[in-house]
Amino acid sequence: MNYARGMTEPKLRGRRPGEPDTRAGVLQAALELFAERGYDRSSVREVARRSGVDPSLVLHYFGSKDGLFGAVMGLALTGRGELGLDSCPVDGLGERLVEIYLGVWESPRSAPVALAMLRSAATNEQAAAVLREIVTQRLFDPVVDRLDGDRVRLRVQLAGSQLIGLAMARYVVRISPLADQGIDELVSLVGPSVQRYLTGDLSGSEVVR
Amino acid sequence: MNYARGMTEPKLRGRRPGEPDTRAGVLQAALELFAERGYDRSSVREVARRSGVDPSLVLHYFGSKDGLFGAVMGLALTGRGELGLDSCPVDGLGERLVEIYLGVWESPRSAPVALAMLRSAATNEQAAAVLREIVTQRLFDPVVDRLDGDRVRLRVQLAGSQLIGLAMARYVVRISPLADQGIDELVSLVGPSVQRYLTGDLSGSEVVR
Structure with a gap:
């Protein structure tokens, strides 16, 4: 690590x-x-x-200040290649993404960056724009490159929304028992939902309700 | 409404x-x-x-100030009964929850409350504690009452994490194309993930990795 x-x-x-x-x-x-x-x-x-x-x-x-913020945010996302996303089988991307993401939040070095990122984006439009740009370029685009098929960018963003919410619930609002689960447990609980967004059948979404 | x-x-x-x-x-x-x-x-x-x-x-x-914040947050969560959660079939709870929740965020009256709630909880421990209490009592507990089986509270919190993240991605950070989807579309895309948390098989999570 x-x-x-x-x-x-x-x-x-x-x-x-x-x-x-x-x-x-x-x-x-x-x-x-x-x-x-x-x-x-x-x-x-x-x-x-x-x-x-x-x-x-x-x-x-x-x-x-934007440039500084962007550089700080970039700190939390370095080393993605080293972490094995690129070599991960496509059907294991969901669990791997959750694992990498929680690793960022659990590490004493990167957790403050992640927290600053979330807090700043929640309260400031400009910070949200910087975050959007960085996350898209450095986290979403590489995953998009791994996927085929329809609506790939939307799929990756849906997966991202689950990851953001997981951090909010566990590390910011700290609802229990969610906040008390181990990492492996959470990877098993949340990974399949992320995987559904990335590669599952979302065709029900085209049905007119 | x-x-x-x-x-x-x-x-x-x-x-x-x-x-x-x-x-x-x-x-x-x-x-x-x-x-x-x-x-x-x-x-x-x-x-x-x-x-x-x-x-x-x-x-x-x-x-x-806490009491005031709690009362304001309560505004966004009133009328739950009227919205049909209690009479909704258990296997439709996922989509119904997403629909109700997005309704709060789309309404000119309640959207500012929801935004204040999210922003305050993201940046202040005390506000996060108030939010945790209110959301647990008024939103989680009633859903917990509808479910049977193991780890019901954890299930509801996982569903909640997806909802929080959806709002962050769509209304705060505003990543596109996620932010451009219609409500019905999002209900179909995200509803099944929320349903999985509520009633799906999470037993894979007991497997030691």
């Missing part, structure tokens, strides 16, 4: 501008700020202050 | 304290404020100001 790596990295904040780790330090500070405050109440200025650099350097690296 | 009723009601704000509609006016002001700002940045004082009453009257009616 590549997420674990970050846990043993040295503190990155407060380094001098121009050092190789400066960009990573800015990103880490931004991650923490977005996770704490959400998109609305985070600023480039505060990210700069926390990472000990000038705001102009933050803008140099990331262009804008 | 009882939601439509409110659209022709006269403006309730600015009435004198003690009139029968004062409580409704306070509730309406609170609804608008929570929808605009979310739980964190809403206050009893601002609700009082908007409804033209003294803050002490707001506290008299609702006890606290």
Whole structure:
């Protein structure tokens, strides 16, 4: 799991501008700020202050608050290839997606990113737009490429809606007993629903009601 | 649809304290404020100001900001009985739940409540706790009463997770083409997944992986 790596990295904040780790330090500070405050109440200025650099350097690296947010969100979605989605049999994609997704939420490194992402998208239009773009490009498109047939993009988005809701119920609202289930259990419970969206017969949906 | 009723009601704000509609006016002001700002940045004082009453009257009616939030959230969940969940055949509960739920999100009267609920719960622990309590008592418990068999509460919560995620994807993040589907279409697409959670065979979940 590549997420674990970050846990043993040295503190990155407060380094001098121009050092190789400066960009990573800015990103880490931004991650923490977005996770704490959400998109609305985070600023480039505060990210700069926390990472000990000038705001102009933050803008140099990331262009804008949106760019910074996008880069932070990207952190949670790196390593997709390593996680085996591409080599997974199509009929196992549902369970694998749930497993990877819950792995993001359970890891101490990526959970704050995921939480910041969800909270910011829930409360801010601009953050929702950034999230939509990133999730489409980095998570949906590769799965779309694996599928054949009709309405593939809609299928992937329906699967995505189940994943978003699972995180809301388990990690944000924390309804029990759902929040108490183990990961393997949840993969078995939710995986088949995700698989139905990806490859199941949705033709009933064309029936006029 | 009882939601439509409110659209022709006269403006309730600015009435004198003690009139029968004062409580409704306070509730309406609170609804608008929570929808605009979310739980964190809403206050009893601002609700009082908007409804033209003294803050002490707001506290008299609702006890606290939590109480006010709970009452507002309750607005979106009234009329459940009228909507036919109780008389719906068990094997049609999935589609009926999706239909009722999307009706709440599509109605001009209740959509702001639903949005306030989701946004506040996403960003504030206390609001999430209030939501958890209300949704459990008013939405989950009645469905639990309709079901037999094992793990009924978990089943209902899994169904709930799909509904939450559907609203996030469609009304908050607005991914397309999911956001462009008609209601009947979505009922057919998502209903069977919700039905699987409620009454389907989840026994695969007991298999040790």
